[in-house]
Amino acid sequence: MLKRDFPKIHFYDQDFVDIYDKTWAWIQDCWGAGSENSAIEGKFFSYPGSSVIRQADAVFSSFFLVYSNRIYQAHPSLDVFYERQEPSGAIRSAYTIETGLPAVEQDNPEGLGLPLFAWAEFNLYHKSANKKRVKDVIPILHKYLNWIDTVFRRPNGLYEVPPAATGMPNSLREEAAYPVDFNAVMAINVLYMSALADILNDKDASFQYKRHYFSLKTRINNLMWDNEDGFYYDIDKNEKRLPIKTIAGYWPLLAEIPNDDKAERIIDKLQNPRFFGSPHPFPSMAVSEPGFDENGHGFRGSVFPHLTFMVIKGLELYQRWDMARECATRHLYFVLDSMSPDGNHHKGNLWEAYLPLREGPAQWPGRPDFPRAQYLTYDGLSTICLTIENIVGLFISLPRKTVDWIIPNLEIMGVENLSLKKNMITILSNKSGRGWEIHMESEKLYYFTINILGKKKKTLPIPSGKCSMLIDKL
Numbered sequence: 258m259l260k261r262d263f264p265k266i267h268f269y270d271q272d273f274v275d276i277y278d279k280t281w282a283w284i285q286d287c288w289g290a291g292s293e294n295s296a297i298e299g300k301f302f303s304y305p306g307s308s309v310i311r312q313a314d315a316v317f318s319s320f321f322l323v324y325s326n327r328i329y330q331a332h333p334s335l336d337v338f339y340e341r342q343e344p345s346g347a348i349r350s351a352y353t354i355e356t357g358l359p360a361v362e363q364d365n366p367e368g369l370g371l372p373l374f375a376w377a378e379f380n381l382y383h384k385s386a387n388k389k390r391v392k393d394v395i396p397i398l399h400k401y402l403n404w405i406d407t408v409f410r411r412p413n414g415l416y417e418v419p420p421a422a423t424g425m426p427n428s429l430r431e432e433a434a435y436p437v438d439f440n441a442v443m444a445i446n447v448l449y450m451s452a453l454a455d456i457l458n459d460k461d462a463s464f465q466y467k468r469h470y471f472s473l474k475t476r477i478n479n480l481m482w483d484n485e486d487g488f489y490y491d492i493d494k495n496e497k498r499l500p501i502k503t504i505a506g507y508w509p510l511l512a513e514i515p516n517d518d519k520a521e522r523i524i525d526k527l528q529n530p531r532f533f534g535s536p537h538p539f540p541s542m543a544v545s546e547p548g549f550d551e552n553g554h555g556f557r558g559s560v561f562p563h564l565t566f567m568v569i570k571g572l573e574l575y576q577r578w579d580m581a582r583e584c585a586t587r588h589l590y591f592v593l594d595s596m597s598p599d600g601n602h603h604k605g606n607l608w609e610a611y612l613p614l615r616e617g618p619a620q621w622p623g624r625p626d627f628p629r630a631q632y633l634t635y636d637g638l639s640t641i642c643l644t645i646e647n648i649v650g651l652f653i654s655l656p657r658k659t660v661d662w663i664i665p666n667l668e669i670m671g672v673e674n675l676s677l678k679k680n681m682i683t684i685l686s687n688k689s690g691r692g693w694e695i696h697m698e699s700e701k702l703y704y705f706t707i708n709i710l711g712k713k714k715k716t717l718p719i720p721s722g723k724c725s726m727l728i729d730k731l
Contacts (some may be wrong), residue, residue, distance in 0.1 A: 262326065262328075262412070262674065263278075263281045263324075263325060263328065264324060264672050264673065264674050264675035264676070265672070265673040265674060266644060266645065266649055266670075266671070266672050266673075267376055267669065267670050267671045267672070267673065268644075268648065268668075268669075268670045268673060268684055269650065269668050269669050270580070271443070271669065272593050273593075273648065275519075276359070276589075276592070276593060276607075276640045277641060277644050279324070279638055279640075280607070280633065280636065280637055280640040281641070281705070283395070283607075283631055283633060284302075284322075284329060284633055284637065285324075286305045286631070287302050287305055287318075287633050287634075288300060288301075288302065288329060289301070289548040291465065292403055294355070295355045295356075295357075295435055296354070296355060296356050296357025296358075296384060297310060297337055297352060297354045297355075297357050299358060300330070300333050301320065301331060301333050301334040301337050302314055302315065302318040302329075302334040303334075303354070303630070304629065304632060304633075304634065306397065307354075308353060308355065308360075309351045309352060309353050309354060309360045310334070310351065310352055310354055310356055310630070311341055311350065311351045311370075312338055312348070312349075312350045312370035312371075312633040313350070313370060313371065313424060313563070313634070314334070315334035315335050315337065315377075316335070316371075316373045316374065316376075316377045317336060317563050317634050317635065317638060318331070318334060318633075318634050318637065318640045319331035319332070319334070319377045319380065319381060319527070320380060320566070320626060320638060321637040321638055321641035321642040322637075323380065323381060323384035323385070323425060324641055324642070324675070326674070326675070326676040327676060329450065329470060330380060331377075331381055331384075332390070332484055334430055335374065335377060336380075338352075338383070339394065339397045340373070342346065342397055342400065342401065343540040344705065345407075346400035346401050346402075346403050346404030346406050346407075347366030347367070347368075347370075347401075347404045347425045348370075348374075348401050348404075348436065349361060349363070349367075349370070350368050350369060350370030350422075351370075352367065356564070362421065363718070364420075364421040365366040365419050365421035365422050365536070366419075367408060368635040369405070369409070369418055369422040370422065370424070371422070371424060371438070371439065371442045372401065372405060372442060372443060372446045373442060373445065373446070373449075374394075374398055374401070374446075374447070375398055375445075375446050375448075375449035375450045375452075375453060376445055376449045377399070378390070378391065378394055378449070378453060379449045379452050381652070382453070382456060382656065383654040383655060383656065383657075384653065384655060384656035385655060385678065386653060386678060387657045388456060388656075390647050391453050391456050391457060392457055393707070394453075394661075395453055395454065395462075397449055398446075398453075399450070399462075402446065402447070402450065405443070406445065406472060407408055411435075411464065411661060413435075413476065413480070414472055414476045415435045415473075415477075415480065415492075416435065416439055416440050416443055417434050417435055417439050417494070417677055417711040418435075418436060418439050420433055422439060423435075423438050423439055423505065425435045425503070425505060425541065425556045426555065427436070427554070427555065427556055427557065427621075428503055428505070428542065428555070428556035428557065429542070429546075429548045430499070430501065430503065430505070430542065432491075432493050432499055432622055433491035433492070433493065433499055434451055434493050434494035435480075435481075435492045435493075435494075435496075435507065436478070436491050437481050437489045437490060437491050437505050437506055437508065437509065438506075438508040439510035440473065440476075440477055440507035441477060441509045441511070441512045441514060442480070442508055442512070443473060443488075444470055444473040444474055444477065444509075444510055444512040444514060444644075445508070445512045447466045447467075447469040447470045447473065448466070448467075448470045448512060448513070449468035450462075450466045451463045451464075451467045451470060452661075454466060454553065456656075457707065467724075473515050474512070477509060477512075477514050478514060480492055480496055480498075481498065481509075483498055483500065484517065485593065486500065486502075486691055487519070487522030487523060487525075487526070488502055488522075488523055488526065489506040489509050489514075489515075489523070490502075490506065490507070494601060501542075501548070502533075502542070502543035502545070502546060503527075503541060503542050503543070503546075504533070504541045504542070504561075504564045504567075504568070506523065506542070507527075507539075507564075507568045507571055508567065508571075509523075509565065510523065510524075510568070510571025510572070510574065510575065510593065511567055511570055511574065511649050511679050513574055517575075520575050522643055524572065524575065524577060524580070526543070527539060527568065527580075527584070528570075528676075529578075530544065531543075531544055531545045532545060535560075535613040535614055536587075536591070536613070536614055536615065537560050537587070537588065537591040537611055537612065537613050537614070537615075537616070538560070538565060538568075538584045538587055538588055539565055539568050539584070540558045540559070540560055540566070540613035541556045541558060541560070541561060541564060542556065542557050542558050542560075542699065542707070544613070545572055550613070551613065551614050552612065552619065552620040553610055553611070553612055553613065553619025553620055553621065553628075554619075554620065554621055554622065554626065555610075555619075555621045558613050558619075559610035559611065559612070559613065559619035559621075559628070560588070560591070560610060560612070560613050560619070560712075561609070561610050561611075561635060562588070562592070562610075562611075562635040562636055562638050562639045563635040563638055565588050565639070566635075566638040566639065566642065566643060566664060568584075569581045569619060569643060569647060570586055572584070573647075578650075578663050581647050581649065582647050582648060585639075585643040585644075585648055586648055588639060588643070589639055589643065589644070589648065589691075590615050591611060592608075592611065592636070592639055592640070594616035595608060595611055595612075595616045595617050595618055596633065606618075606630035606631055607630070607631055607632070607636035607640070608628045608629070608630060608632065608634065608636070609627070609628035609629040609630075609632035609635060609636075610627070610628040611628075612637075617721065619633075635711055645672065649672060650662055650663040650664055650703075651672055651673065651675075651684070653677065654673075655677055655678055657704075658676075658702070658703045658704055659703065659704045659705075659706065660682065660684065660703060660704070660705050660706070660719075661707075662684065662705070662706070662707050662708065663705045663708045664686070664707070664708070664709050667686065667709070667728065668686070669685075669687045669688070670685075670686060671683070671684045671685035671695075672684055673685065674703075677703065679700070679701075680699060680700045680703070681698075681699070681700055682697070682698065682699045682700075682703070683696070683697065683698040684696075685697075685700075685703075686699050688703070688730075691727055692727055692728065692729045693727070693728040693729070694725050694726070694728070695707070695725060695726050695728065696723070696724075696725045697719055697723070697724050697725065697726075698722070698723045698724075699720075699721055699722070701720060701721050702710065702719065702720055703718075703719055704716055704717070704718055704719070705717050705718075705719045707728075709728060713728070
């Protein structure tokens with residue numbers, strides 16, 4: 258293939274394919290917001306018309322931009338933040354495009370964002386195999402960690418941060434001194450920093466980060482877990498649990514904090530319509546909470562695609578592949594049905610947030626700018642990343658030279674012309690006269706693991722060129 262293009266997906270529901278293709282076309286509008294007159298130049302990912310570039314946008318967009326076949330690079334947006342690191346190690350959550358200065362809000366004076374850079378970099382490494390980048394970013398992330406520890410870590414080992422730093426304004430968590438999501442994200446941060454140190458074979462650094470992780474994990478389990486309710490809660494400055502169930506209680510899944518029993522109890526609430534098992538998964542506040550609003554009202558019930566993504570990635574870590582796929586599929590149907598009231602998917606918008614109990618964009622009284630249309634930072638996670646990884650079911654690691662395909666049921670689907678560094682691969686399943694068959698095409702050798710219906714699992718070396726396999730013969 259001479260012409261570089263986005264990878265194609267094949268799926269039995271053409272609407273999923275159409276919205277995937279359209280998202281790539283729309284992303285062009287989010288690109289290259291810098292200019293010669295602005296302090297932040299060049300290419301980066303930002304909401305069209307925004308005067309700032311946000312840390313959350315840089316991190317979350319990297320998870321789907323890695324699938325663009327390098328047409329849109331994922332790393333320049335992250336580098337905007339690294340380049341502005343202060344001598345103290347501080348990196349602020351947003352910068353003004355024109356001046357390059359921090360855009361700090363009154364209720365978050367230090368401009369603290371959710372520290373998810375290490376998670377994003379680990380994912381980038383597995384999609385690019387760029388070890389040099391890992392070596393370059395680790396010192397930056399280490400200084401950033403030290404700054405957060407110095408300013409926000411308290412003698413109890415947890416992080417006391419303003420509720421605004423969680424990115425969930427108006428979620429009725431004003432009393433939270435130690436938010437469960439921020440502390441779980443810090444655990445994610447050091448867990449993935451340990452993994453990045455392992456990539457560089459730095460055993461000492463890896464051990465130190467892992468020790469930090471286990472210390473945080475123990476404190477979160479001791480202080481934030483409510484055994485009676487089976488849920489993780491924020492705690493106030495007296496370390497008293499604040500029993501409001503919000504989606505923030507699911508970040509510990511992504512941090513691999515709960516043991517199997519605890520995980521089972523919080524995952525059950527994702528299926529229970531009284532809690533987070535609403536028709537459109539997953540509301541930002543449990544349906545049973547007095548503060549829940551079926552119109553969304555910001556973080557009092559709206560479904561935010563980036564938080565749905567977080568929960569689904571947490572489910573994967575506990576091997577709940579079927580549930581992750583079912584929720585991703587349901588979520589995507591609601592996204593499609595919310596595009597336009599007359600059911601015309603070709604003319605409508607994707608939205609920053611959705612209603613939890615029926616299709617349509619969420620509402621927030623007094624905030625006419627909410628939700629933003631075409632907020633692709635969040636929506637691309639659904640229409641591109643979840644589509645490839647959870648609905649089609651492909652998981653790729655370049656350094657390991659592996660492609661895992663988890664297929665819960667046999668359907669016509671797959672991906673075509675996905676770039677693995679300098680290797681284009683195509684993997685498609687369809688039914689022929691001989692039964693279900695998987696066709697593959699590749700320029701170089703890689704290892705392919707297929708896991709069908711949880712019953713058949715096999716790893717095969719796939720040579721360069723074209724080949725096919727019959728599933729019945731596996």
